[in-house]
Amino acid sequence: MGLRKAAFAALIAAGAGSLLFDLTLGLRLPSDADWAEAAGALRAQAAAGDAVQIWPAWAERARLFVDAAPVLAEEDPLAADYLGVKRLWVLSLPRTPFYRSPEGALRARGATPAADQRFGALLLRAWDLHAAPIAADLTASREMHEVDYVARACAPVAIGGRLAVRGAAGRVLHLRAGVIGERAYGAGKPPVEVQAFADGVSLGTLEVPATVRDGTGWRRLDAQVPGGPAEREFAFAVSSTDRSRPFCLQAWTTR
Amino acid sequence: MTGKGLARGLGFATAAAMALTQSSVGFVRDEGYYFTAAQGYEAWLRLLLHAPLQAIAETERYWSYNFEHPGLTKLLFAASHLVFTTWLGILPDALAWRLPAFAFAGLLSYWLCLLGLSRSRACGVLAPLLFWCAERTFFHGHLACFDIPICAMWAGVGVAWLRRSGPRLALTYGVALAVKHNAWFLPPVLLVHALLLPREQRAFALRRLPWLLLSPLVLFAAWPLLWHHPLRHLGAWISFHTRHVHYAWWYFGQVLRAPPFPIEYPVVVDALALPLPLVILLGAAGISLLLHFARLRPDPQRLLELGLAGAALLPFLLRTTPIFGGIKHWLAFVALLTPEAASLLVRAAPSARALVVAAVLTLLPGLWQIAHVHPYGTSAYGELAGDIPGAATLGMQRQYWSNDVTGVLPWLNAHCPQGARVYFHEVNVESYQTYVRMGMLRADIHYAPGPEQADYAALQWHREFRDREPQTWNAFGTRRPATGLYLDEVPQIVVYARPGLPGAPEGGR
Numbered sequence: 001m002g003l004r005k006a007a008f009a010a011l012i013a014a015g016a017g018s019l020l021f022d023l024t025l026g027l028r029l030p031s032d033a034d035w036a037e038a039a040g041a042l043r044a045q046a047a048a049g050d051a052v053q054i055w056p057a058w059a060e061r062a063r064l065f066v067d068a069a070p071v072l073a074e075e076d077p078l079a080a081d082y083l084g085v086k087r088l089w090v091l092s093l094p095r096t097p098f099y100r101s102p103e104g105a106l107r108a109r110g111a112t113p114a115a116d117q118r119f120g121a122l123l124l125r126a127w128d129l130h131a132a133p134i135a136a137d138l139t140a141s142r143e144m145h146e147v148d149y150v151a152r153a154c155a156p157v158a159i160g161g162r163l164a165v166r167g168a169a170g171r172v173l174h175l176r177a178g179v180i181g182e183r184a185y186g187a188g189k190p191p192v193e194v195q196a197f198a199d200g201v202s203l204g205t206l207e208v209p210a211t212v213r214d215g216t217g218w219r220r221l222d223a224q225v226p227g228g229p230a231e232r233e234f235a236f237a238v239s240s241t242d243r244s245r246p247f248c249l250q251a252w253t254t255r
Numbered sequence: 256m257t258g259k260g261l262a263r264g265l266g267f268a269t270a271a272a273m274a275l276t277q278s279s280v281g282f283v284r285d286e287g288y289y290f291t292a293a294q295g296y297e298a299w300l301r302l303l304l305h306a307p308l309q310a311i312a313e314t315e316r317y318w319s320y321n322f323e324h325p326g327l328t329k330l331l332f333a334a335s336h337l338v339f340t341t342w343l344g345i346l347p348d349a350l351a352w353r354l355p356a357f358a359f360a361g362l363l364s365y366w367l368c369l370l371g372l373s374r375s376r377a378c379g380v381l382a383p384l385l386f387w388c389a390e391r392t393f394f395h396g397h398l399a400c401f402d403i404p405i406c407a408m409w410a411g412v413g414v415a416w417l418r419r420s421g422p423r424l425a426l427t428y429g430v431a432l433a434v435k436h437n438a439w440f441l442p443p444v445l446l447v448h449a450l451l452l453p454r455e456q457r458a459f460a461l462r463r464l465p466w467l468l469l470s471p472l473v474l475f476a477a478w479p480l481l482w483h484h485p486l487r488h489l490g491a492w493i494s495f496h497t498r499h500v501h502y503a504w505w506y507f508g509q510v511l512r513a514p515p516f517p518i519e520y521p522v523v524v525d526a527l528a529l530p531l532p533l534v535i536l537l538g539a540a541g542i543s544l545l546l547h548f549a550r551l552r553p554d555p556q557r558l559l560e561l562g563l564a565g566a567a568l569l570p571f572l573l574r575t576t577p578i579f580g581g582i583k584h585w586l587a588f589v590a591l592l593t594p595e596a597a598s599l600l601v602r603a604a605p606s607a608r609a610l611v612v613a614a615v616l617t618l619l620p621g622l623w624q625i626a627h628v629h630p631y632g633t634s635a636y637g638e639l640a641g642d643i644p645g646a647a648t649l650g651m652q653r654q655y656w657s658n659d660v661t662g663v664l665p666w667l668n669a670h671c672p673q674g675a676r677v678y679f680h681e682v683n684v685e686s687y688q689t690y691v692r693m694g695m696l697r698a699d700i701h702y703a704p705g706p707e708q709a710d711y712a713a714l715q716w717h718r719e720f721r722d723r724e725p726q727t728w729n730a731f732g733t734r735r736p737a738t739g740l741y742l743d744e745v746p747q748i749v750v751y752a753r754p755g756l757p758g759a760p761e762g763g764r
Contacts (some may be wrong), residue, residue: 007539007603008613011532015616018531018638022623025642029744058647060749061735063743067760071734093744097641098648102526144725149718151725183721184502185512214509 028095034120038091039065041117041124050126051085055092055102061232062091074150078217080106081176083153083252084134088127093119097187101211132254135170137199138234139163146216147178154248156180157238163249164235169198169228170253173204175221175236177249184211185247192240192247198225198232207245225253258379262368265383270566273389273396277353278418280397280630281658286352287685289327289329289399292321297341299479311482323400323495326478327433330354334556336579349693353399360396363407363590366414370594373556374601381597381614385536386590388621389529394632402583405435405568409587413563414442414586416448417556421466436496436607437567437587442467444566448559448606448701453552470649502579503719510718515574521585522568527640527651529583529589530620533638534594540595557595564591581655603605617735631659635740653716658679659747662740663713664690668697670737670758671711676701678709680723706730711737711758727751730741735760 003100031040044054046068057073070087072205074080082088088111090102103113106127114126116140139155157163177194178184191209195202203223211217225232238247256264267300282290299317303310310317318326332352339346339354346354361394364383371382387393407429415427431438443466449460475481480488502513506520517523526534544561547553567587570576582589600617604610620638627636629642633653636646647653660682667677677700679687690696703709706727728734731751737758740748752759 004603004605007599008609011535011600011603011613012616014535015532015620017614018620019616021621021638022627022642024622025644025743029644056648058745060746061744063736063749064739064760067735093644095745096648097645100648143729145426146722146725149721150532151728152720182719185510187513194668 003249019035028093028097030121031091031196032117034122035062035065037119038117038122038124039067041119042066042068042091043090045126046089047087049084049086050089051082051087052089052091053069053080053102055083055090055097057098059091059093066091076105077102078108080150081174081250082129082131083250086131087255088129090123090125090127092123092125093121094123132172135253135255136167138165138167138251138253139249141250145180145246147184147215147248148211148215150218152176152178152218152248152250154178154250155235156246156248158242159238159240159245162237164233165251166233168229168253169225169230169232170255171225172199172254173203173221173225173234173251174224175204175223175249175252176208176218176249177208177238177247178218179208179211179244180248184217186210186242186245187212189245190241192238192245194221195237195239196221196250196251197235197237199228200233200235201226256630258369258372258376261376261379262365262372265368266361266365267381269364269383269396271359273360274350274354274355275435276629277314277350277357277397280394281661282349282686282689283400283633283656283658284681284683284686285656286399287683287687287689288321289332290349290352291685292329293332293336295320296326296330296727297337299338303684303759311479314479314482315484318478322480322491324435325433325474325492326480327430327473328355328359328399328401328404328435329357330477342480349399349689356397356399356403359404359407359714363403363410366407366410366554367590369414369418369517369592370410370556370560374594377601378594378597380698381600382593383612384618385533385593385596385600387531388618388625389629389637390621390624390632391528391582392586392589393625393629394635395586397630399666402580402586405431405437406586406590408434408438409441409563409567410590412438413559413591416445416460416463416685417559421463422469423467425466426473428467429470430477430559432470432474433477436492437584440566440570441563444559444562448555448562451553451558452555456555470656475533477627488762499577501577503716503717504579505650511578516576516578518572519572520578521571521582521588521637524651525582525585525589527636527646527649529637530624531638532617534637535679536596536600536617537589537592539599540592543599544592544595560591561597564588567591579655581637581652583719616697628742630661630741631740631747634659634745634747643743643745650718653718653745654747655661655717657683657686659715659740661690663738663748663750664695666738666758667700667711667713670752670756671697671700672700672757674699675710675756676703676708678701678703678706678712678714678727680713680720681715682713710753710756714749714751716746716749724749733759 050069057075111127119126141155144151189210194206206221208219334356336351340351367382368379370377415424640646707730712727737752
């Protein structure tokens, strides 16, 4: 009898609790007016060099409203490069189920926040990234390509090809690269190598193996640029025994 | 009302509910193929009526398309269209093609009710309700596909095994065999069930098993492709499914592309996609049936329900069977647990009034899910997943089969200039043609093979197709969508327009 009573109570609780959760879900989500207000605030406050990071990264409805700064959907705020971004506006939906704040990741990378601004169910907060100043955006791609499920401003380079570009040397060369789209996951495919040179001197080699686990496909190399002239001829040679995959790289130098 | 009358009533009510709510349900990718197949088979049926010998001689010409699935359901789709649309002109094309699927949905309710009635009248009512009061199952009930038909036949074979004569069993299993290859797994279940029965029932059950040897006659009769070179076509059918491709599927933030898949995958997806009270009841039902199995003299029906539910799930626990398609490939697992789930619900309630309260509270979250999400059934998630936004955060498959595109068709019809080219992404040509045929999409809107050749793009949000969005940005020179279908904020379909075209946003980056 006790078990029966407990089972009945559990069923009632599960049903009522589920219904309550469902019926209140809308209260935890932003309305069009919330989005419009947040977009208006960004229009008033955003400046050149700002970008908007949506959070969770799936909250891309923001793209319908936000027109004052580029909208980014990076999935790892700690590892993301945020190239050229001085101030990052994090536009988030903190009341959604399983929400995890990006605050810890941003603080871990040295970013500092400004005050919160709330627009209904939306939270807007600006973060100063304290990023090292860019000496040269060597690839400066206007095209976007998806690598490891994030849209990236990278330059497609055919495997077997070479990209040469002249730019300010800075102190550190940053190289990122990966295979575009689903072909990154070709099991058994040989790795792709990117050799980086400055005025013919090797700065290092970035190996891009076939991606096994999501989130590991955008590979990175950060290499010191040896002293010398203020401008250098940088070259990136891309090679692999399998040349069939579309490949993309991004490179810049920082002071 | 007699028990059978009640079951029939629930069956008809189910079919009617599907017919009344089908018009908004988009044409899933597979329906596009089956509609095309049905048109070919209808042409064959007309030939059969006018020149039977020629039709029999030319089966391969008409039936080779979609050789990978048996003929019965597609033949029914074709016959329904021939009668109700071509001859009588009383039903639109899609409704006529889907009508037989509604009949199978009704049969499923009928058989679940019968299985429930063996426990109590309340169980007879609750078993089909528990199955259908979830958007995922409700959605699948509308489609001219095989998932609900084979689920229905799974239950039907169970009922026939328990209650029917040998010939009826042979016929029912034959129909199952002629619906989908899942039926290959049923004879071993029945054999094991027979062997586990008490001695006096075992001999009787084993004597009925040979009737199944007649069932392939139904497969043969309902699939004219087999009338010439049957071994070759049977070989192609079997080979297709034993070497089936693995489609990418997003699961807890990782795209699963190839075996081995997580062993718990089908159970976890059920738990996340279905309403929580149903999940709890189904879980309890599974445990209850397992405990019952451990008894010395298990009840034959409960033993069979356990076997049938387990057999529907088992292939997907092997870690090598393709896992795409949400929960649709193991719907019979859910269905065969519902009679016991209903029984547990009835037994837990201390009074009739309390049962009504408990039943309402158990079913309401599922009804809310249907009211809130329908017709976008492949996107539905339950409370354990945090509904659709929670599932997006967890990294679960957002949708599949492209039918969510119906959410943006009115916008495209309203904004596209005459002759506009639209990249429909995952919507195949066959489904696109059906949208046009049904008047859901303007006939002058053309199907573009890629964003580069398009004026507009309707992108389906799939993890494995994330490259299409930047590809569209590059082609269109804008990163601002024009509109989209967002369910509880979560992107499903995102529409882009080339700047300057009607509906395109002004400015933006």
